[in-house]
Amino acid sequence: MPLDFTQNLVLENSRVRLRPLETADFEELKAIAFDPAIWQFTITRADDALSLAAYVTAAEQARQAGQRYPFVIIDRASGRLAGSTSYYTIDLDNQKLSIGYTWMGTDFQRTGLNRAAKHLLLGYAFDQLGCERVELETDSRNHKSQTAMRRMGATEEGTLRSHRVLQDGYRRDTVIFSILRPEWHELRRTTFAEYNV
Template identity: 65%
Template sequence: MDFARCITLENSRVRLRPLEATDFEDLKRVIFDPELWQFSSIPYPVDAVGLAAYLTKAAQDRAQGIRYPFAIIDRATGRVVGSTSYGSFALADKRLEIGWTWLGKDFQRTGLNRAAKHLLLKYAFGELGCERVELKADALNQKSREAMRRMGATEEGILRSHMVTQSGRRRDSVYFSILKPEWDQLRQTVFQEFDARG
């Protein structure tokens, strides 16, 4: 994984590109909703200072090879409406995690999340040669758990008392995965509308 590379991915609904400090103004429109951060393990940005810190941390994580954060751009409006990342890299074992994902409230349940996941899965299994992609959610986050099931991820189990949320609560994390042999089938079913293959 080349963290210095500017990875840009695109399908009919969404464009993903590296998250940048210049995304500040677009993100101001969508990021300050406390509901978005209810299950988060990081403090949610409540103001401009928090947003600047969020963007700085994302840039630091990328520079250190910990996480590769993307801006989620709604192609219909051209606006940055959220973010998602690759992380938890174990490339020697041909696996990574897709996570740190959020979308502004008005863009949830519109197909944008699934479109973004299509791009990230396609790149992970294709360009990066992964055999396994992991996803996880707070066990209490039924909306995220259902979204992962609907996109064909297999629920594997719960890690108890796994992380501390931004509110100080110790959360149980539910792990999901998609394996490379499952990807071709999912491309033809769940992600068919985004996949340009003939």
């Protein structure tokens, strides 16, 4: 099934709700985005009003162009916006896509919210979009992100050297992880079992 970029896709489980990122989210995102530490290893940054507005605009434009599907992450316990994540590099002819552009406010990090969001995104990618492969990538210096990817069962495939330019001009090495369809069936039963209600 193709990904319909015009559809307002909403995904939720017991812990988190994902819905499309909208311009109207700007004010609530301001409350969590203005921490420079969140953006240390990211390609773009949104730690002030101007850069956050540019981030939201770019995300919406990428969705309209069929290049990226950005979501806001909502903590169901509090009802608060916790951050954002996206599908991107969507290549359904080859049954694969990437999950990334993920960031969360400091209060929501290490709470299990990210794993709950990944459960929804992986499930939709494999079960509804027919993916055989989902990729995740991170800065080689971002050990916290790499640890999180390993903990959720993704396989580290290697490092792409001098792969992406960050907002400060630094050329980062990118570590690539992946999950394949047969692996997802096992991870759903084990690593993500708490969300399979």
